[in-house]
Amino acid sequence: xxxxxxxxxxxxxxxxxxxxxxxxxxxxxxxxxxxxxxxxxxxxxxxxxxxxxxxxxxxxxxxxxxxxxxxxxxxxxxxxxxxxxxxxxxxxxxxxxxxxxxxxxxxxxxxxxxxxxxxxxxxxxxxxxxxxxxxxxxxxxxxxxxxxxxxxxxxxxxxxxxxxxxxxxxxxxxxxxxxxxxxxxxxxxxxxxxxxxxxxxxxxxxxxxxxxxxxxxxxxxxxxxxxxxxxxxxxxxxxxxxxxxxxxxxxxxxxxxxxxxxxxxxxxxxxxxxxxxxxxxxxxxxx
Amino acid sequence: xxxxxxxxxxxxxxxxxxxxxxxxxxxxxxxxxxxxxxxxxxxxxxxxxxxxxxxxxxxxxxxxxxxxxxxxxxxxxxxxxxxxxxxxxxxxxxxxxxxxxxxxxxxxxxxxxxxxxxxxxxxxxxxxxxxxxxxxxxxxxxxxxxxxxxxxxxxxxxxxxxxxxxxxxxxxxxxxxxxxxxxxxxxxxxxxxxxxxxxxxxxxxxxxxxxxxxxxxxxxxxxxxxxxxxxxxxxxxxxxxxxxxxxxxxxxxxxxxxxxxxxxxxxxxxxxxxxxxxxxxxxxxxx
Numbered sequence: 393x394x395x396x397x398x399x400x401x402x403x404x405x406x407x408x409x410x411x412x413x414x415x416x417x418x419x420x421x422x423x424x425x426x427x428x429x430x431x432x433x434x435x436x437x438x439x440x441x442x443x444x445x446x447x448x449x450x451x452x453x454x455x456x457x458x459x460x461x462x463x464x465x466x467x468x469x470x471x472x473x474x475x476x477x478x479x480x481x482x483x484x485x486x487x488x489x490x491x492x493x494x495x496x497x498x499x500x501x502x503x504x505x506x507x508x509x510x511x512x513x514x515x516x517x518x519x520x521x522x523x524x525x526x527x528x529x530x531x532x533x534x535x536x537x538x539x540x541x542x543x544x545x546x547x548x549x550x551x552x553x554x555x556x557x558x559x560x561x562x563x564x565x566x567x568x569x570x571x572x573x574x575x576x577x578x579x580x581x582x583x584x585x586x587x588x589x590x591x592x593x594x595x596x597x598x599x600x601x602x603x604x605x606x607x608x609x610x611x612x613x614x615x616x617x618x619x620x621x622x623x624x625x626x627x628x629x630x631x632x633x634x635x636x637x638x639x640x641x642x643x644x645x646x647x648x649x650x651x652x653x654x655x656x657x658x659x660x661x662x663x664x665x666x667x668x669x670x671x672x673x674x675x676x677x678x679x
Numbered sequence: 680x681x682x683x684x685x686x687x688x689x690x691x692x693x694x695x696x697x698x699x700x701x702x703x704x705x706x707x708x709x710x711x712x713x714x715x716x717x718x719x720x721x722x723x724x725x726x727x728x729x730x731x732x733x734x735x736x737x738x739x740x741x742x743x744x745x746x747x748x749x750x751x752x753x754x755x756x757x758x759x760x761x762x763x764x765x766x767x768x769x770x771x772x773x774x775x776x777x778x779x780x781x782x783x784x785x786x787x788x789x790x791x792x793x794x795x796x797x798x799x800x801x802x803x804x805x806x807x808x809x810x811x812x813x814x815x816x817x818x819x820x821x822x823x824x825x826x827x828x829x830x831x832x833x834x835x836x837x838x839x840x841x842x843x844x845x846x847x848x849x850x851x852x853x854x855x856x857x858x859x860x861x862x863x864x865x866x867x868x869x870x871x872x873x874x875x876x877x878x879x880x881x882x883x884x885x886x887x888x889x890x891x892x893x894x895x896x897x898x899x900x901x902x903x904x905x906x907x908x909x910x911x912x913x914x915x916x917x918x919x920x921x922x923x924x925x926x927x928x929x930x931x932x933x934x935x936x937x938x939x940x941x942x943x944x945x946x947x948x949x950x951x952x953x954x955x956x957x958x959x960x961x962x963x964x965x966x
Contacts (some may be wrong), residue, residue, distance in 0.1 A: 419834070420852060421834035423837060423841060425829055428829065476846075478767075478790065480786035480790060481787050481790065499767035500837075503767060504837050505832045507758075507793070507833050508829045510798070511797070511825075512828055512829070515820075515824040515825060516827065518820050518821045526816075526817050536801075537798040540798045541798030541799055542795045544798075545797070546795040547711055550787075553787050554710060556707075570784045
């Protein structure tokens with residue numbers, strides 16, 4: 393499979409799944425359902441599902457057995473964005489150029505939409521058809537709950553709010569945890585051996601850090617180009633790697649992390665080619 | 680087993696489990712961990728775990744196989760109370776006579792504590808030791824995610840905020856869903872046949888409605904006794920069954936629901952005695 397085909401097909405499959413999950417006309421709370429689907433169907437790049445599919449296909453999983461996990465990880469990501477945007481958190485009125493969920497609806501519905509998207513993510517892993525065993529599904533749920541919780545994304549957001557001095561630890565939890573989970577979910581669907589999973593996890597950890605530094609660089613670039621302050625990071629008095637260490641050192645850090653990452657997965661041989669190609673493309677992305 | 684023993688032992692087991700889950704000194708985000716444990720270890724009556732244990736024991740499940748579910752349903756309940764109390768929701772400064780989570784910590788931490796307690800609930804179902812099969816655990820996760828989400832508790836909260844005219848539908852979702860889930864979780868651990876599960880679910884639906892009306896009656900009584908308005912329900916302009924139909928009709932409705940409920944589980948014979956005794960005791964509770 394080539395990368396272009398993977399990217400196109402992944403996106404089509406995930407959007408189709410979302411349509412299915414938000415399609416019911418029998419919902420007793422239609423406004424909440426609208427708030428949930430509004431937040432999910434927001435034109436996101438679906439990077440996390442792409443990582444699930446790329447890893448899964450690298451190790452021989454079938455599309456059908458990756459769909460549930462791809463959908464679930466994006467639901468968790470979407471839920472976190474809704475809660476991140478809330479007035480008490482980043483207080484962001486916009487998300488991808490549209491009104492953020494609490495602006496388009498209201499704050500209580502946004503809180504509940506985030507909460508219900510998290511529930512839905514776990515339900516999808518249990519219920520989505522496919523040939524996965526019950527044990528694989530449980531492993532996926534464990535991966536997802538760990539990545540979203542105290543030792544993952546939520547912990548990272550708490551560190552971010554506390555203006556932690558350990559920026560890379562915060563990046564690792566806040567952004568890295570879900571990227572690591574994406575790669576693990578694909579690997580679990582493909583039933584890879586335990587030592588392969590460990591290697592992939594280390595690879596994903598570096599990718600997560602590089603990805604967040606790259607994200608901060610894009611914010612920096614954007615603000616330099618259009619001459620406005622570095623958005624909410626500055627307003628909210630948040631440190632980023634480029635603000636702390638400069639653009640050049642940030643680019644060097646990304647290179648260092650990814651060189652190490654590619655070294656780490658060398659023992660896995662050619663089969664990781666798709667994952668490597670996707671990774672390189674992600675790190676060359678524009679906002 | 681008699682009811683007194685069940686109640687005492689259940690409480691001890693659940694509190695011990697919570698101590699274990701909030702004990703780690705290796706947590707990267709200790710403040711978030713504190714906010715989570717503060718909200719859970721709040722002297723709650725642990726009614727939902729009690730229903731898990733009572734149902735499980737009625738059908739022959741072992742303590743060890745009920746602990747995870749008992750703990751998980753209380754984590755979901757605790758998370759919902761944190762988010763309910765937020766300024767954008769019920770704006771309640773107090774919970775069980777202590778500062779609510781966002782008052783004791785802050786709003787962002789309270790939002791994140793709720794989110795992480797939800798993740799933790801699913802993790803506990805996957806990871807808690809015991810003899811449960813992978814399929815039983817998946818059934819539990821499905822039960823829990825459904826009960827907490829759009830078609831359960833969160834949906835009910837959305838209806839409540841929207842001041843829905845269908846009060847009983849809202850009660851069924853907002854309060855009933857988690858009580859139904861508690862009874863189902865116990866039944867799943869005991870591996871009851873499908874038709875028994877259906878009967879228990881109907882029983883639990885009636886219990887959920889009766890329980891919420893009883894809760895509203897207690898609020899009404901409390902306000903009449905100490906001569907203050909009916910708390911946040913009035914302040915937030917919320918309808919309750921007693922406000923709409925009066926105290927007498929509320930008591931009649933409870934009796935009607937529970938008479939029907941006990942009729943429903945008659946075919947299950949004597950084995951539901953413990954569950955019936957607990958149910959009666961719950962409906963005679965004082966605040």
